[in-house]
Amino acid sequence: MHIVIMGCGRVGSALAQTLEQQGHTVAVIDQDPTAFRRLGSAFGGRRVTGIGFDQDTLREAGIEEAGAFAAVSSGDNSNIIAARVAREMFGVENVAARIYDPRRAEVYQRLGIPTVATVRWTADQMLRRLLPSGAEPLWRDPTGGVQLAEVHTSTAWVGHKISRIQEETGVRVAFLTRLGEAILPSSQTVLQEGDLVHVMMRTDEVDKVEAAFATGPEKEGGH
Numbered sequence: 123m124h125i126v127i128m129g130c131g132r133v134g135s136a137l138a139q140t141l142e143q144q145g146h147t148v149a150v151i152d153q154d155p156t157a158f159r160r161l162g163s164a165f166g167g168r169r170v171t172g173i174g175f176d177q178d179t180l181r182e183a184g185i186e187e188a189g190a191f192a193a194v195s196s197g198d199n200s201n202i203i204a205a206r207v208a209r210e211m212f213g214v215e216n217v218a219a220r221i222y223d224p225r226r227a228e229v230y231q232r233l234g235i236p237t238v239a240t241v242r243w244t245a246d247q248m249l250r251r252l253l254p255s256g257a258e259p260l261w262r263d264p265t266g267g268v269q270l271a272e273v274h275t276s277t278a279w280v281g282h283k284i285s286r287i288q289e290e291t292g293v294r295v296a297f298l299t300r301l302g303e304a305i306l307p308s309s310q311t312v313l314q315e316g317d318l319v320h321v322m323m324r325t326d327e328v329d330k331v332e333a334a335f336a337t338g339p340e341k342e343g344g345h
Contacts, residue, residue: 126151126183126214128174128204129195133220135160137192142167149183152195175204177211190216198222205235232264260320267325270296275319278338285309291334293321 123146127134130152138148138161149168153156158169172179174195185191191208193201198221205219218236220229227239261270279287284295284307297304298311299318305311313319323331 123144123147123189124149124187125190125192126180126185126188126208128152128191128193128201129168129220130154130157130160131194131196132160134192137194138167139165147184151179151183151186174200175207177207178208179195180204180212185212185214188212190214191218193217195217195220198226202230202235202237204224209235234264264324268322269325269328270320270322271328271336272318272320273332273335275317275335276338277315277337279313280315280317282313282339283309284311284313286339287313287319289341290340291321291331292327293323293331294318296322 125141125146126149127138127141128151130138130150134150134152135157138150142148142165147167148165148169149173150158150161151170151174153171153173155169155171156214161167161169168183170179170183172182174193185208188208191205191214193204193208195201195204199338201219207219208214209217218238219230221230221237221239224239228236229269257273259269262268273293287293288295288309297320298307298313299305299320300314300316319335321331333343
């Protein structure tokens with residue numbers, strides 16, 4: 123796939139290098155030509171100096187053949203404008219914009235522009251380390267009705283199958299983190315000590331779900 127990246131800061135350059143290593147062709151746009159130094163001499167993609175939401179600049183970067191576009195410059199407004207131009211003017215299917223202001227990110231998400239709210243994501247990740255109990259949302263759907271969250275799980279659940287956990291708590295277990303690696307559990311997977319449990323649940327049922335995970339199974343021997 124050909125991928126266009128707007129912004130050659132730390133995120134943009136790392137993204138470009140990773141994508142190229144995975145076999146994709148990459149073009150990077152930045153207003154500052156010295157920013158391309160971050161790409162290193164081994165980078166074989168296009169370096170385009172210009173404004174990332176300018177149509178001629180985008181064409182020079184190969185936007186018409188692109189399957190994806192990432193707007194990761196330091197400006198929220200520039201990122202969202204560029205993302206909309208890529209999607210609406212050039213029909214790029216996979217578009218994402220980095221947004222620093224979490225309130226803006228939610229608005230744009232509802233407009234159908236996938237966003238990564240940098241400050242919110244970092245703050246959430248720090249909270250997970252500082253306050254491991256409770257459910258901190260990792261993702262919400264655009265309506266806010268459903269969310270993915272890591273939930274603090276009582277050790278009373280250790281040794282029980284995922285099917286029972288789902289039945290009693292009313293959630294869908296999306297994945298587990300076990301010894302630092304993510305695994306997709308089946309209904310027969312048994313929870314082990316130290317597992318981090320990530321669930322999909324309704325936002326209006328968060329308190330009920332947290333209570334169920336904190337107290338453990340309702341009764342022994344039930345299925």
